[in-house]
Every structure is written in structure tokens, then in C-alpha cells.
Amino acid sequence: MKIVVDRVKCQNHGQCAISAPTNFELDADGKLQYQEAFDEENISDIEDAVDACPLQAIQLKS
Amino acid sequence: MPATADRRPLIGIVGSGIAGLRAADAILKCEVDARIVVFGDEAHRTYNRPGLTKKRYPLSGALEKTIAEDVRVKGADNDAVTWRLGIRVETADLGDRILRLSTGETFEYDRLVIASGIRPRTSARGDGECELHTHRTLRGLGDARYIHHRLQAGEKVTIVGAGFVACELASLAKEYGCEVLVLEALRRGPFESVLGERVAMTLGRWLAQQGVTFLTGDSARKFLCEAKPSNPEPASDRSLFIEAIGSVPNVEWLHGNGLDLSDGVRVDEYMRVSPWENVFAAGDIARYPDPWAAGNLTRMEFWKNAIDTGDLAGRSVAASLGHGSVTSRIGYFPSMTTEVLGLRIQIAGDPKTSDSMEIVCGDLDRPDQGVLVAYLREGAMIGAAYLDKGARFNSAYIKLLRSLRER
Ligand SMILES: Cc1cc2nc3c(=O)[nH]c(=O)nc-3n(C[C@H](O)[C@H](O)[C@H](O)COP(=O)(O)OP(=O)(O)OC[C@H]3O[C@@H](n4cnc5c(N)ncnc54)[C@H](O)[C@@H]3O)c2cc1C
Numbered sequence: 170m171k172i173v174v175d176r177v178k179c180q181n182h183g184q185c186a187i188s189a190p191t192n193f194e195l196d197a198d199g200k201l202q203y204q205e206a207f208d209e210e211n212i213s214d215i216e217d218a219v220d221a222c223p224l225q226a227i228q229l230k231s
Numbered sequence: 232m233p234a235t236a237d238r239r240p241l242i243g244i245v246g247s248g249i250a251g252l253r254a255a256d257a258i259l260k261c262e263v264d265a266r267i268v269v270f271g272d273e274a275h276r277t278y279n280r281p282g283l284t285k286k287r288y289p290l291s292g293a294l295e296k297t298i299a300e301d302v303r304v305k306g307a308d309n310d311a312v313t314w315r316l317g318i319r320v321e322t323a324d325l326g327d328r329i330l331r332l333s334t335g336e337t338f339e340y341d342r343l344v345i346a347s348g349i350r351p352r353t354s355a356r357g358d359g360e361c362e363l364h365t366h367r368t369l370r371g372l373g374d375a376r377y378i379h380h381r382l383q384a385g386e387k388v389t390i391v392g393a394g395f396v397a398c399e400l401a402s403l404a405k406e407y408g409c410e411v412l413v414l415e416a417l418r419r420g421p422f423e424s425v426l427g428e429r430v431a432m433t434l435g436r437w438l439a440q441q442g443v444t445f446l447t448g449d450s451a452r453k454f455l456c457e458a459k460p461s462n463p464e465p466a467s468d469r470s471l472f473i474e475a476i477g478s479v480p481n482v483e484w485l486h487g488n489g490l491d492l493s494d495g496v497r498v499d500e501y502m503r504v505s506p507w508e509n510v511f512a513a514g515d516i517a518r519y520p521d522p523w524a525a526g527n528l529t530r531m532e533f534w535k536n537a538i539d540t541g542d543l544a545g546r547s548v549a550a551s552l553g554h555g556s557v558t559s560r561i562g563y564f565p566s567m568t569t570e571v572l573g574l575r576i577q578i579a580g581d582p583k584t585s586d587s588m589e590i591v592c593g594d595l596d597r598p599d600q601g602v603l604v605a606y607l608r609e610g611a612m613i614g615a616a617y618l619d620k621g622a623r624f625n626s627a628y629i630k631l632l633r634s635l636r637e638r
């Protein structure tokens with residue numbers, strides 16, 4: 170499984186970075202940077218990030 | 232619809248929003264062998280309500296379809312789930328476990344999930360026409376289609392209120408090139424009841440700097456319906472007039488059952504509606520024991536809250552049918568983001584109940600350069616807010632939140 174963010178939908182709200190700071194981060198310009206791959210032990214944080222995004226921009230794909 | 236041949240328990244969910252959807256999903260995930268029927272008075276399957284004010288849409292004849300496709304939320308696609316859309320539940324008899332529907336049918340349930348959400352408050356009566364304006368509000372896809380369509384024309388728009396929806400609408404209207412007037416008669420600036428006067432004044436100045444006419448107090452009142460005819464100022468104005476002045480929980484259909492409906496539906500920490508063991512509630516409508524302030528009840532109107540409480544209600548339904556045990560309580564950590572005319576506003580914890588505030592870094596006169604604010608109650612931090620055009624202090628903010636969360 171990997172993380173895919175729909176860049177058109179994403180509005181850099183950074184809610185994901187609160188749920189799962191291991192994989193999501195806003196850079197100094199406020200733009201979302203993220204890592205696609207994640208450790209299975211962080212799955213609940215990642216799922217929390219998927220839910221927390223008010224634009225529903227994050228998906229987990231295999 | 233009596234269950235004659237099919238002996239599976241029948242679960243009714245009232246409300247096809249995200250809380251109802253997530254309750255259904257959670258029940259399915261617990262592998263409960265049940266039939267689930269979701270009732271929704273909107274014609275659409277579940278969609279992303281926050282998405283309605285987040286961006287402009289291109290001019291098109293099929294605007295509603297474009298928006299609907301853009302904000303569609305997947306889930307609960309399963310043969311066990313029946314969606315009855317465009318149907319209102321008119322009344323409920325919780326003693327006899329019967330819902331009466333707008334179609335004239337009745338529906339007998341074994342378990343009921345109340346997820347009927349809220350609707351915008353309005354000062355208008357009846358059809359929304361007063362002497363001065365045609366009142367509009369924004370909650371559903373239909374409202375959004377109408378409002379986007381009007382804003383696309385770049386006309387003048389008046390927005391009453393200065394909460395999240397009002398501010399997002401002001402941004403959106405400005406992006407569409409409209410002339411924007413925001414009226415806030417009761418407070419001095421946006422989000423004052425949550426973030427306090429100083430931050431509210433900063434945000435009020437920000438709106439003005441970005442070209443929005445932001446009026447408060449008596450200057451705002453002049454344009455409202457309460458303005459007396461003796462006041463020469465307000466002429467009848469049929470340009471777009473949108474009220475975003477708070478909400479009313481959709482509880483009317485539950486009247487007559489002896490429930491405490493004073494502010495939504497009261498539930499326990501498992502989302503159960505006492506004294507009925509087969510009734511649950513979730514989402515914007517649910518008022519639950521505040522995990523952040525022992526002894527208090529709280530009701531939150533946020534997307535993630537609807538997801539978490541919907542999940543929990545679904546798991547509680549499953550547990551009541553002998554599937555798994557509900558051990559977890561509400562673990563919701565309140566945090567939200569909005570963007571107002573290019574300024575990102577992030578809020579977390581419970582700043583509303585603070586007794587003082589502290590600027591951690593930045594300057595409230597330059598919110599675009601980043602300001603981080605901590606909210607305290609009896610000396611302990613209980614909330615935080617972060618304003619910025621970029622994300623200069625984002626890692627500091629996240630660090631603050633971590634300590635908030637671990638309190
Ligand atoms: C414009 C806007 C922007 C927002 N932006 C954000 C944001 O950026 N971040 C955030 O966290 N939150 C945001 N929110 C709030 C968020 O959308 C809500 O918290 C969330 O959608 C609540 O979900 P719910 O399922 O509890 O209620 P709802 O989505 O309101 O669902 C309830 C459904 O039940 C239906 N219903 C009501 N009564 C009946 C009945 N008797 N019979 C049948 N059906 C009935 C309603 O029509 C509705 O479809 C925003 C809200 C709006 C309006």
C-alpha cells in the first residue's frame with residue numbers, strides 16, 4: 170500500500186500532517202510534502218490522516 | 232416493511248451524510264449479518280460537505296453534476312445496504328420502533344442510528360423573503376449549486392455572520408470577482424467566540440485588507456432586516472444575501488419520545504441514546520460527554536468528528552448485536568483548518584473554554600507572516616491557533632499540538 174494525494178483536490182490544509190507527521194509535512198511555503206511509503210505500524214495514523222483531510226484528497230493504493 | 236422471511240436484524244440509519252455512512256461502514260466491518268437501510272432527504276449519495284466552499288467551479292450548464300462528482304464520497308457499497316434517498320423520516324416512535332416516512336410508508340427497525348445533522352439557522356420566516364432581502368443559506372449540494380451559479384456572475388454578495396462558513400463564502404465570492412459585504416452585528420471580528428477578541432480583530436482587518444467590506448455592530452445592523460423603515464439607508468436589495476449565523480439540529484422528527492433535544496441528541500460515551508438500548512446517534516447532531524472537560528457535554532460540527540462518532544456509533548450497534556465489544560471511547564482530537572482570503576487558519580483543542588491567551592511567536596499585526604497562539608485555562612494550555620500565509624511555524628504548531636494531545 171502506498172499513499173497517493175490528489176494534488177488538484179489538496180488545498181494544503183495540513184490536517185494530514187497533524188494526524189501522521191511521519192509521512193505528511195507542510196513546507197515553509199505551506200505546500201504539502203509527503204512520502205508515499207509507510208511502515209505498517211503507522212497504519213492507524215495514516216488512516217486517520219485519510220479521514221482527517223476535509224477535501225478527501227488522500228487515498229491508499231496497492 | 233415487516234421482516235417476514237428475512238430474519239436478519241434491520242438497522243435504520245437516518246441521514247445519508249458522512250456520519251450515517253461511517254456508521255454503516257463500521258457495522259459492515261464488524262461483519263454483522265444485518266440489513267441496513269439509510270434514509271436521506273437529499274437526493275444524493277454521501278458527499279464531502281466541506282468541499283462545497285473550498286474552490287471555484289468553471290461556468291457550465293451541468294454545474295450541479297460537476298460539483299456532485301467532485302465531492303462524491305465512496306463507502307458502504309454492499310448488498311446489505313439499501314439507500315432510500317429523497318425520502319424524509321417524518322416521525323419516530325422509539326417505543327414501538329417505528330419510523331414514518333414522507334412516502335407514507337412505515338419502517339420497523341431493530342436498531343436505529345440518528346445521523347440527521349444540522350441545518351443553517353436563518354432569521355427569515357417562511358419562504359425566505361423579507362421586505363429587504365431574499366435570504367439564502369448554504370448546507371446542501373443544491374444550495375451550493377445555486378450559490379456558485381450566482382457568484383459566477385460576479386455580482387454583489389452580502390454575507391451575514393463571521394464564522395467558518397461565512398468566511399469561506401467571503402473568500403470564494405472574492406475569488407469569483409464579486410463585491411463582498413460581510414455583516415457581523417454581534418461581534419468585532421471573525422471567530423470571536425472561539426478565538427477571542429484580539430485574534431478576531433486581526434482577522435477582521437485581514438478581510439478588509441483583502442478588499443472585503445467588513446462591518447460590525449450598528450454599521451452592520453443598518454443592512455439587516457431589523458433595520459427600521461424610518462432608517463433611510465436600506466433599500467430593498469435582491470442581490471445575493473446569504474446568512475451563515477449558526478445552526479439548528481434536525482431533531483424535529485424525534486419529538487414526542489421524551490428525549491433531551493435541547494441541543495441536538497444527547498448520547499453517552501458509546502453514542503447510545505438513553506434510555507433506549509437500541510438507539511444511537513452520531514455526527515453534528517450528537518451531544519456527547521466531552522473527553523476534554525470532565526462533566527461537560529459537547530457537540531461539534533466538524534468533518535472528522537462526524538467520522539469518529541459515526542464509526543463509534545456503528546461499532547456500538549454491532550456490539551449490541553453481539554459482534555465485538557466496544558472498548559474504545561471517543562478519542563476525537565478537535566482540530567480544523569480553513570483558508571480565508573489566502574490566510575490559513577488552524578485551530579485545535581478547545582480554545583473556546585480558555586481564560587487567557589499567549590502569543591507563542593509572530594505578531595498579530597502581521598498574520599500573513601505567521602502567528603502562533605496558545606490558549607490557556609487556569610494556566611494550562613487547552614487550545615492553539617495558527618495563522619499564516621505559508622507554513623513558517625507549522626512544525627512549532629504540530630509540536631504544540633502534540634503536547635496538547637498528550638495532556
Ligand atoms: C459549507 C460547509 C463547509 C464546511 N467545511 C468544513 C471544513 O472545512 N472542515 C470541517 O471539519 N468541517 C466542515 N464543515 C462541517 C462538516 O461538513 C460537517 O461536520 C459534517 O458534514 C457533518 O456530517 P453529518 O453526517 O453529521 O451531518 P450532515 O452531513 O448534515 O448529514 C445529515 C443528513 O441527514 C439529512 N436529514 C436530516 N433530517 C432528515 C430526516 N428527517 N429524514 C431523512 N434525512 C434527513 C440531511 O439532509 C443530511 O443529508 C462544513 C460544513 C459546511 C456546510
Ligand code: SF4
Nearest residue numbers: 179180182183185222
Ligand atoms: S489534509 Fe488534505 S488538503 Fe490538507 S494538506 Fe493534507 S491532503 Fe492536502
